Amino acid sequence: MTVKHKSRSHLRNGKSKTSTADLEIHVKKRYAEGAKTRQAELCCPVSYDTQHLKMLPQEIIEKDYGCGDPSRYVREGDLVLDLGSGAGKICYIASQIVGKKGRVIGVDFNPAMLTLARKYQREMAQKLGYANVQFKRGKIQDLKTDLDLIDRYLSDHPVKSAENYMNFEAVKKRLAEEKPLIADESVTVIISNCVLNLVMPSDKQALFSEMHRVLKKGGRVAISDIVSDEIVPESLKEDPALWSGCISGAFQEREFLQAFEKAGFYGIQIEKRDEKPWRTVQGIEFRSVTVTAYKGKEGRCWERHQAVVYRGPWKQVTDDDGHVLKRGLRTAVCDKTFQIYAKAPYAKDMILIEPHKTIPLSKAKAFDCQNGAERDPRTTKGLRYRETSSAVSTCLEGGCC
Numbered sequence: 001m002t003v004k005h006k007s008r009s010h011l012r013n014g015k016s017k018t019s020t021a022d023l024e025i026h027v028k029k030r031y032a033e034g035a036k037t038r039q040a041e042l043c044c045p046v047s048y049d050t051q052h053l054k055m056l057p058q059e060i061i062e063k064d065y066g067c068g069d070p071s072r073y074v075r076e077g078d079l080v081l082d083l084g085s086g087a088g089k090i091c092y093i094a095s096q097i098v099g100k101k102g103r104v105i106g107v108d109f110n111p112a113m114l115t116l117a118r119k120y121q122r123e124m125a126q127k128l129g130y131a132n133v134q135f136k137r138g139k140i141q142d143l144k145t146d147l148d149l150i151d152r153y154l155s156d157h158p159v160k161s162a163e164n165y166m167n168f169e170a171v172k173k174r175l176a177e178e179k180p181l182i183a184d185e186s187v188t189v190i191i192s193n194c195v196l197n198l199v200m201p202s203d204k205q206a207l208f209s210e211m212h213r214v215l216k217k218g219g220r221v222a223i224s225d226i227v228s229d230e231i232v233p234e235s236l237k238e239d240p241a242l243w244s245g246c247i248s249g250a251f252q253e254r255e256f257l258q259a260f261e262k263a264g265f266y267g268i269q270i271e272k273r274d275e276k277p278w279r280t281v282q283g284i285e286f287r288s289v290t291v292t293a294y295k296g297k298e299g300r301c302w303e304r305h306q307a308v309v310y311r312g313p314w315k316q317v318t319d320d321d322g323h324v325l326k327r328g329l330r331t332a333v334c335d336k337t338f339q340i341y342a343k344a345p346y347a348k349d350m351i352l353i354e355p356h357k358t359i360p361l362s363k364a365k366a367f368d369c370q371n372g373a374e375r376d377p378r379t380t381k382g383l384r385y386r387e388t389s390s391a392v393s394t395c396l397e398g399g400c401c
Helices: 020-036 058-062 089-098 111-119 121-128 147-156 162-178 201-214 240-244 253-263 335-341 377-381
Strands: 079-083 103-108 133-137 187-193 215-228 266-273 279-281 284-294 307-310 316-318 324-326 330-332 350-353
Touching: 058 089, 058 111, 079 089, 089 103, 089 121, 089 133, 089 187, 103 111, 111 121, 111 133, 121 133, 133 147, 147 162, 187 201, 201 215, 201 253, 215 253, 253 266, 253 284, 307 324, 307 335, 324 330, 330 377, 335 350
Parallel strands: 079 103, 079 187, 103 133, 187 215
Antiparallel strands: 215 284, 266 284, 279 284, 307 330, 307 350, 316 324
């Protein structure tokens, strides 16, 4: 779909630019309208598992606005956090996948969308036979501040003076610490569907930091969003209609991946990238991508004489910690990296070599992370290893020969 876009007249005439507050107000208003009447221009064509759609109320299906299906990366028993949960469609899909042992939390800033999502909680619980979904009000770039708590406080303590405001700021900070909207390291998977691009540029670093904070070690994220192939110029960023339409706030595709990396995630992968752009504005292509990433590379490096062999097909690769892995070469790694490579997304590409004699963590020494250092087989086997085996024919028994 190609759109011919013209800059707004007040920008051409040199008048004041659109403020961040104006953009946020426009986003809130547009999605409040979307909770009442379907806004077809706010969503890309997405194929969902029809099995999971059967149970959903038609109103939620019609008023869902997204560009992908991150629920495909949810597993049974997960504790899911959906950022920008909107009408609740992805939450209610995820609730079916995680089952009664799992849990789903949707966070959204828009009261109208939250009202719509909460409207069907009881009905969905009756259909499923269990209640495992809740919706909370907050900004996805500030997952400590519970806005429902703030509203209740302000109802009883209205701000009418500078002193009132200072007291409010102190209470807000205390509530964020004592009763955070989402606690530290409390969820196993974070999903989001076409919402990160609605966050203001000044808050995007905080957004990724918050995702990393609330995710458990070993957890993962699956984010569907709109990215651009070129840097979006300021003239487009100041257009409220394009911003609320998930266009002008889009990350440039390379910067999107870098944001995950800077926040401390690893194993970052593009799971889906639409070949055709959703929209084109002034020659810039905007398309949907889905990215997955993992948390868990934090911590000290311990030497336990482990090695890994990269299977290929590339001659060599570099991971997110700077380890250079050469095809077919025994590479020395610390225990932390060894355990990471044993799991997704690396496991299929690695051969893991355990030492013949396990070194307890309590006796392990600090590991010197030398990128691409080769591991001598004798280090893994032990310097005193002198075993000699006898050649025994096992051809008739289906063994080696």
